[in-house]
Amino acid sequence: MDGSTDILRTVELEIGYPGKQQLPVYSNINVSAGRGEIIAALGQNGIGKSTLLRTLVQLQKPMRGSIFFKNTDLYQYKRKELARSIGFVSTEIIQVSNLTLFDLVGLGRFPHTNWLGRLTEDDIHLVREAIHQVGLENMMDKNINEVSDGERQRAMIARTLAQDTEIIVLDEPTAFLDLPNRYEIVHLLTELSRMKGKTIIFSTHDLNIAIQEADKVWLMLPDGIITGSPEDLVLNHSFSSIFKETRLQFDEQKGEIRMNRETGEMIYLDGEGITGMWTRRALERLGYSLAEKNRCNTWIRIEPGKEKPTWIVEKRGEIVECNSIYNLSLRLKLD
Amino acid sequence: MKEFSKGKLEAVSKTRKRGAMIFPGLILLMVCLFLLDLFLGSVRISFMEILRALFTGSGDPEYSTIVFQFRLPRAITAIVAGFALSVSGLQMQTVFRNPLAGPFVLGISAGASLGVAILVMGLSASVVFSGLYGFGNWAIALAAWMGSGIILFLVLAVSIRVRDIMTILILGILFGSATSAIVSILQYFSSETMLKAFVVWTMGSLGNVSISQLRILTITTFAGILIAVGMMKSMNLMLLGENYASSLGLNIRWSRSMIFISTSILAGTVTAFCGPIAFIGIVVPHITRMVFKTADHRILVPGSMVTGAVLLLISDMISQLPGYDVTLPINSVTALLGIPVVIAIVIRNKKISAFV
Numbered sequence: 001m002d003g004s005t006d007i008l009r010t011v012e013l014e015i016g017y018p019g020k021q022q023l024p025v026y027s028n029i030n031v032s033a034g035r036g037e038i039i040a041a042l043g044q045n046g047i048g049k050s051t052l053l054r055t056l057v058q059l060q061k062p063m064r065g066s067i068f069f070k071n072t073d074l075y076q077y078k079r080k081e082l083a084r085s086i087g088f089v090s091t092e093i094i095q096v097s098n099l100t101l102f103d104l105v106g107l108g109r110f111p112h113t114n115w116l117g118r119l120t121e122d123d124i125h126l127v128r129e130a131i132h133q134v135g136l137e138n139m140m141d142k143n144i145n146e147v148s149d150g151e152r153q154r155a156m157i158a159r160t161l162a163q164d165t166e167i168i169v170l171d172e173p174t175a176f177l178d179l180p181n182r183y184e185i186v187h188l189l190t191e192l193s194r195m196k197g198k199t200i201i202f203s204t205h206d207l208n209i210a211i212q213e214a215d216k217v218w219l220m221l222p223d224g225i226i227t228g229s230p231e232d233l234v235l236n237h238s239f240s241s242i243f244k245e246t247r248l249q250f251d252e253q254k255g256e257i258r259m260n261r262e263t264g265e266m267i268y269l270d271g272e273g274i275t276g277m278w279t280r281r282a283l284e285r286l287g288y289s290l291a292e293k294n295r296c297n298t299w300i301r302i303e304p305g306k307e308k309p310t311w312i313v314e315k316r317g318e319i320v321e322c323n324s325i326y327n328l329s330l331r332l333k334l335d
Numbered sequence: 336m337k338e339f340s341k342g343k344l345e346a347v348s349k350t351r352k353r354g355a356m357i358f359p360g361l362i363l364l365m366v367c368l369f370l371l372d373l374f375l376g377s378v379r380i381s382f383m384e385i386l387r388a389l390f391t392g393s394g395d396p397e398y399s400t401i402v403f404q405f406r407l408p409r410a411i412t413a414i415v416a417g418f419a420l421s422v423s424g425l426q427m428q429t430v431f432r433n434p435l436a437g438p439f440v441l442g443i444s445a446g447a448s449l450g451v452a453i454l455v456m457g458l459s460a461s462v463v464f465s466g467l468y469g470f471g472n473w474a475i476a477l478a479a480w481m482g483s484g485i486i487l488f489l490v491l492a493v494s495i496r497v498r499d500i501m502t503i504l505i506l507g508i509l510f511g512s513a514t515s516a517i518v519s520i521l522q523y524f525s526s527e528t529m530l531k532a533f534v535v536w537t538m539g540s541l542g543n544v545s546i547s548q549l550r551i552l553t554i555t556t557f558a559g560i561l562i563a564v565g566m567m568k569s570m571n572l573m574l575l576g577e578n579y580a581s582s583l584g585l586n587i588r589w590s591r592s593m594i595f596i597s598t599s600i601l602a603g604t605v606t607a608f609c610g611p612i613a614f615i616g617i618v619v620p621h622i623t624r625m626v627f628k629t630a631d632h633r634i635l636v637p638g639s640m641v642t643g644a645v646l647l648l649i650s651d652m653i654s655q656l657p658g659y660d661v662t663l664p665i666n667s668v669t670a671l672l673g674i675p676v677v678i679a680i681v682i683r684n685k686k687i688s689a690f691v
Contacts, residue, residue, distance in 0.1 A: 057582055083584025090582075096574045099630040110572055111584040116633060117568030163583065 006032040006068075007199050008056065008167060013065035015048060015055045024063050025051045031218050031227055033167070033201055038193040040210035040230075041203040043220030044242075049203035050091075052220070053171050056201070057088040069167075083111035087160030089170040094152070095145055101155050102140040105131055108162030130161035134188060150181035157188065168192070170202040174209070182206070186213050207239065211255050258284075266291040271302030275309050282325045286332065300328070354627055354634050361626075361641045365414070368648040372410040373402060375652055377660045405542065408549050412541045413651045414644040415549075416609055417619075419556040419601040421643025422563050424616025425623075425635055426594045429570045431494060434680050435504055437616035438602035441490050442510035443483045444613075447606035449514040450482025451475055455533045456525035472548050472608075476555060479607035484599040486510055491595070540665045541609055541651055548608045555604045560640070562597035566590060567632040574630055612647075612666055614673025619643040621680060646672070 009032040016024035026048035033039050041049045054060045056067060058074060067074040069085065077085075087108070094104070108130070109123045119127065131137055134154040139147060144155065153173060160168045173189070174182040190213050192198045204210055210217055211230040219226045219238055226238045233239050240250045249260045267288040271279055279302060280290060293299065303310040311322040313331055322328040373385050380398050387394040388402045420438065427436035427443075438444050454474060489510060494503050522530055544552065569590040572580040581587050605612065623638040624630065647665075650672060654663040 054578075059578055059582060079581065079586060080584035083582065086582075088579070088582035090578050092576055092578060094575055094579070096630050098624050098628055099574065103629075103631060104575075107572055107575065107583065110568070113568070115565070115568060117571060 005034050007035050007070060008033040008201075009068045009071075010056075011066050011068065013052075013055070013067060014063040015051045015060075016063045017051075017060070018063065022063075026220065026225075027064070029065070029225055031225060033199050033216070035166075035199055036193055036197040037215040038190055038200045038213060039202070039216045039218060040214035041201065041218045041220065042205075042207065042210050043203075045205075047220045047222070049220060050171050052218075053088075053169050053201065053203055057086050057169050058082055059088070080111050083163065083165075085165050086167045086169060087163045087165040089153075089156045089160060089168070089173060091172050091175055093149075093176075094156070097143070097145060099144045100140065101136060101142050101144055101147065101151075102127065102131065104144050104155055105158045105162050108159035108164075111163065126164065127162045130158040131155075133161055133192075134158040149176050150178070150184065153177065153181075153185060154188065157185070161192070165198075167199045167201065170200070172204060173202050174204060174206065182209070189213070207250075207257060208255075261285075261287050264288060265298070266296045268293045268296040268299045269302075270300065271309075275302055275304070279311070279325060279328070282329060286329055288332075298332070354629070354638070357626060358638065358641070361638070361645065365641055365644050365648065368645060368652070369410050369414065372413065372648050372652055373406045375655050376401070376406055377655075377662075408544060408546060409542045409651065410648070412544045412549055412552065412609065413647045415553050415556050416541065416605045416612065417615065417644035417647035418640040419552075419559060419605045419643075420612060420615040420647070421619035421623075421639040422560055422636060423598040423601040424618075425620040425632070425639045426563060426566075426570070426598050427616070428620050429573050429632070430591060430594055431490075431503060432574070432576065433503060434621070435617060435677065437614070438483070438598065438606075439611065439613040439616055440504060441507035442486045442514065443490075443598065443602050444606045444611040445511035445514040446482040446484070446486030447479035447603045448482065448611060449486075449517055450478035450480070450603070451607055452518045452521050452533060453482075454478040456521045456529045472545075472551050475607045476551055476604050479603035480599050481603075482514075483603040483606070484595065486514070487595050487599055491591070540654070540662065541647075542662065544608050552604055552608050555600050559597045559601035559604075560636075562593055562600075563636055566594050566597070567636055570594070570632040571630070610664075610666065613670045614677065615643055615647060615650075615669050617680075618673045618676045619646055621676065622646075 010029050013029040014024045014027040015029065016022075016026070029052065041052060043049050051060070055062050056074075058077075058079065061075075069077065069082075074082070096104075106119055106123070106127050109119060109127065110117065113119060113123060128137075128140075131140055134157055136151060136154055136158065139151060144152060147155065153176075157168070157170070157173070168189075170189070173185050177185060186209050189200050189202065193200045193215075211234070214230055216227060217230050217233055219233055219242075221238075221241065226233060226236075228236075228238075234250075234252055234255060237252070240252060243250050243257070247260045249258050250256075251258050261284070264287045267283055267290060269276065269280060269283065269290055270293075279300070283290065283300075297315060299314045301312045301314070303312055308323065311325070311328045313320045313322065313328065320331055322331055370385075373389075374380070374382055378401055380401065384394055384398050385402055385406075388399040389407075392399070423443075424437040427438065427441060428434060430436075431441075490503065490507055493506050497503060497506075522533065525533070569580075569585055572583055572585050573587075573590070575583075577587055602616065619639050619642050620635065623635055623642045626642070627634050627638050629635065647669070650665060650668040653672075654665050654668045656663060
């Protein structure tokens with residue numbers, strides 16, 4: 001491990017809220033982030049993802065250990081200096097009346113402007129560019145209270161772009177969003193890391209998103225942090241270990257989470273391609289397990305057909321044709 | 336890249352254009368109301384006479400006395416107090432991110448009253464009302480600042496633990512009640528002359544401000560507003576809440592302290608010399624936001640100042656009941672004007688929880 005390529009690095013970091021109990025939320029954190037990497041912090045609710053991210057952006061002091069930004073202790077930097085290097089998007093929903101989207105993004109220039117906060121031509125240019133990058137150029141004059149959750153989140157990201165920092169830290173950026181918006185935000189983040197070379201650190205619950213998009217995962221397990229590329233964590237069974245005591249199972253072949261079902265009756269499936277794959281998923285959902293022909297009483301054969309496939313069910317000599325997977329499932333339930 | 340530059344200026348200039356159109360109009364309105372306020376009073380003086388007294392010094396010396404000794408200080412007090420109360424209200428609403436915050440509601444005015452009460456009734460009345468009148472006025476102002484400052488820090492201490500808007504307001508009311516209770520106890524133990532001095536103060540109006548008090552009021556309001564102007568950029572950021580503000584490099588503790596000092600000076604001095612004036616501090620920032628359609632404090636601070644002056648001049652004119660000899664307490668007039676607006680805010684606030 002060569003420390004010099006890391007832009008952010010923690011050493012023996014212990015995070016928590018200084019209070020009466022003095023119990024750390026999480027300790028012994030040794031993680032790092034490289035330049036231009038996109039990093040997903042994963043872990044169950046309440047394990048300390050937010051606390052870690054807040055500590056990284058100097059919003060709260062570490063209880064022990066240290067954080068290095070460009071090989072200098074983070075707390076050597078003044079707040080204002082750091083604001084030019086690290087941007088932060090929290091889960092907090094901003095509701096300010098009469099604040100336009102342009103003005104919100106413009107506040108990102110705060111660490112760069114004069115005492116009055118006057119935006120120069122160059123500042124305005126940067127703000128415009130930031131809004132353009134998140135695709136909100138048509139909404140600049142809209143009030144921030146009037147835009148959708150996804151648009152507001154994109155505006156908050158644009159604000160950190162206007163802030164012009166090397167690192168962007170986001171706490172659950174996809175938390176309140178629907179599926180398309182969720183992917184769009186993550187896609188935007190990936191783009192920013194690839195095209196603009198920004199280091200992006202975000203926390204999420206969404207394993208799929210982390211596996212598909214992250215360069216590196218900080219997996220916060222109850223007994224310690226595991227880091228590596230998502231593929232590494234699949235191969236060393238780290239992801240599987242998350243679901244050890246739950247009814248869920250991590251499918252290491254496909255990289256998906258599945259419900260652990262009581263596997264019941266065995267069934268034989270003869271079919272290929274995408275139709276075959278989805279039929280298999282349907283059968284698994286219904287609680288069947290697939291097996292060889294001679295061990296099963298029920299056989300299903302997919303007849304590709306010219307326009308639409310047909311499913312032919314053969315059970316104890318009785319043959320029924322179904323024209324959809326739904327009909328097939330009704331047929332199977334009947335027995 | 337070029338195409339951005341065109342539209343970007345439009346986006347910025349839209350609010351600026353709006354401000355550029357409204358602001359001169361508001362100032363003109365303020366000047367007109369100021370002159371009109373000079374015209375009103377229990378003695379009927381023609382407009383020409385007033386202008387003559389103001390600008391030439393000739394004319395009836397009696398009129399000249401009335402204008403210079405009574406009406407002019409009164410109208411100037413209305414403007415200065417309007418500046419001070421509305422800016423302090425704006426600062427409170429921003430710091431607490433609470434649409435109903437204001438010097439009166441949060442108990443800051445009550446704190447100032449307590450400071451003055453302790454000074455007037457607790458200490459020797461001779462200090463305050465002796466020949467050292469100027470010193471007495473500064474002492475009153477200082478007592479008011481300390482009283483309002485203490486209440487402000489109490490409210491802040493609670494608001495750090497309790498995030499709920501309504502709880503903080505209820506606490507403000509409780510602090511207010513507590514201070515009036517202490518004031519009552521002080522009244523019980525004080526001598527008749529001291530009591531009278533205090534009661535006159537509580538009834539206070541814009542008209543009871545002496546020239547030397549007006550001088551102090553103007554100087555301190557100027558100082559308070561100077562601080563507020565210095566904090567405009569920070570207040571814009573505070574709208575986003577503590578986390579975002581400090582992640583953008585704002586020193587929250589320092590900014591908040593500066594704003595509190597400014598608010599204590601502004602609300603404290605006005606309360607010290609004019610008595611408690613309610614609702615201007617809450618209502619004016621809202622009207623200003625609605626008129627200018629912006630959340631930018633670089634527009635809201637000057638906008639609130641002028642709007643506050645306009646509103647207080649109007650209240651003053653209403654309080655003088657044209658054609659009658661009596662003058663209503665200014666506090667009642669501002670309350671009756673302000674309460675409907677506050678009710679509207681409360682109803683609207685039900686829909687949007689964190690509103691400012």
